[in-house]
Amino acid sequence: MLTGIHFLLTYMCNLKCDHCFVYSGPDAKGTFTLSQIRKVLDEATKIGTIKWIYFEGGEPFLFYPLMLEGIKIARGMGFKTGVVTNAYYATSEEDAELWLLPLSELGISDLSVSDDSFHSEEEKDNCAKRALAAAKRLGLPLDSICIGKPTVEMGIDKEQDKGAPVIGGGAMFRGRAVEKLVEGLPKRRWEEFTECPYEDLKKPKRLHLDPYGNVHLCQGLSMGNMWETPLSILVENYDADSHPICKPLVSGGPVLLAKEYSVRHDEEYVDACHFCYLIRLALIDRFPQYLAPRQVYGLE
Numbered sequence: 001m002l003t004g005i006h007f008l009l010t011y012m013c014n015l016k017c018d019h020c021f022v023y024s025g026p027d028a029k030g031t032f033t034l035s036q037i038r039k040v041l042d043e044a045t046k047i048g049t050i051k052w053i054y055f056e057g058g059e060p061f062l063f064y065p066l067m068l069e070g071i072k073i074a075r076g077m078g079f080k081t082g083v084v085t086n087a088y089y090a091t092s093e094e095d096a097e098l099w100l101l102p103l104s105e106l107g108i109s110d111l112s113v114s115d116d117s118f119h120s121e122e123e124k125d126n127c128a129k130r131a132l133a134a135a136k137r138l139g140l141p142l143d144s145i146c147i148g149k150p151t152v153e154m155g156i157d158k159e160q161d162k163g164a165p166v167i168g169g170g171a172m173f174r175g176r177a178v179e180k181l182v183e184g185l186p187k188r189r190w191e192e193f194t195e196c197p198y199e200d201l202k203k204p205k206r207l208h209l210d211p212y213g214n215v216h217l218c219q220g221l222s223m224g225n226m227w228e229t230p231l232s233i234l235v236e237n238y239d240a241d242s243h244p245i246c247k248p249l250v251s252g253g254p255v256l257l258a259k260e261y262s263v264r265h266d267e268e269y270v271d272a273c274h275f276c277y278l279i280r281l282a283l284i285d286r287f288p289q290y291l292a293p294r295q296v297y298g299l300e
């Protein structure tokens with residue numbers, strides 16, 4: 001059941017992390033307007049199953065008044081709300097409290113702070129740690145997101161072949177991560193990737209929405225455009241079997257997607273997402289409505 005709507009409030013970010021799967025950065029374009037947020041929240045109510053509204057990006061605190069107003073409207077409509085941030089503004093714990101107090105007053109249910117080496121060089125005293133301390137003092141429900149640089153470990157997990165290399169760190173190999181992080185990592189044969197391991201494309205539980213109207217089932221894989229067809233109708237009519245990209249992904253993963261459209265590819269990939277992302281990139285001009293926006297594929 002679909003329960004979560006995640007606003008990619010803006011693609012803009014003060015940082016340009018190697019692992020970012022939507023190619024955010026200081027020059028990235030695309031930010032919701034207030035009236036677009038209202039429109040989406042009205043549609044979310046019509047869907048009838050949505051419990052959570054998240055504000056993320058990019059970095060949503062770059063558009064602070066807009067983010068606060070969005071949370072306020074969502075709370076007023078009875079939704080639980082969450083925010084994902086890199087906490088760049090936490091120059092001290094006291095200052096972090098200034099930024100976070102309004103969120104606490106609005107009653108948000110989750111604050112997720114990126115606390116890892118991609119977002120900060122300093123391990124002990126950094127923006128994330130200061131924001132987490134301030135949020136704790138304010139009694140905000142907290143989560144921290146920690147993604148490390150990819151590491152190669154020997155397989156110890158039951159799911160993995162004993163002794164086979166496992167990639168640690170938690171980065172997803174989509175978007176800029178494919179451009180920046182895959183070099184030197186162990187790869188597996190393309191025929192192995194016969195399923196999508198992370199997203200339930202048949203019955204999605206959450207959707208990410210961007211300011212251009214794209215309704216992302218996975219980053220850059222769109223259900224359709226909500227500025228052309230209202231979100232509640234898109235969701236009601238969605239059928240993975242009628243979606244030209246999701247259909248093969250659901251039935252046979254990236255392997256079937258490549259076969260279905262006869263996409264030329266390499267022999268080996270780091271994981272299913274690495275393979276899937278590159279096949280989708282090769283198909284982008286053929287399915288512009290479903291593989292969008294181009295900027296999350298690093299294209300103009």
Ligand code: SF4
Nearest residue numbers: 196198199218273276
């Ligand atoms: S990149 Fe492809 S394989 Fe990976 S989670 Fe997204 S849809 Fe699934």
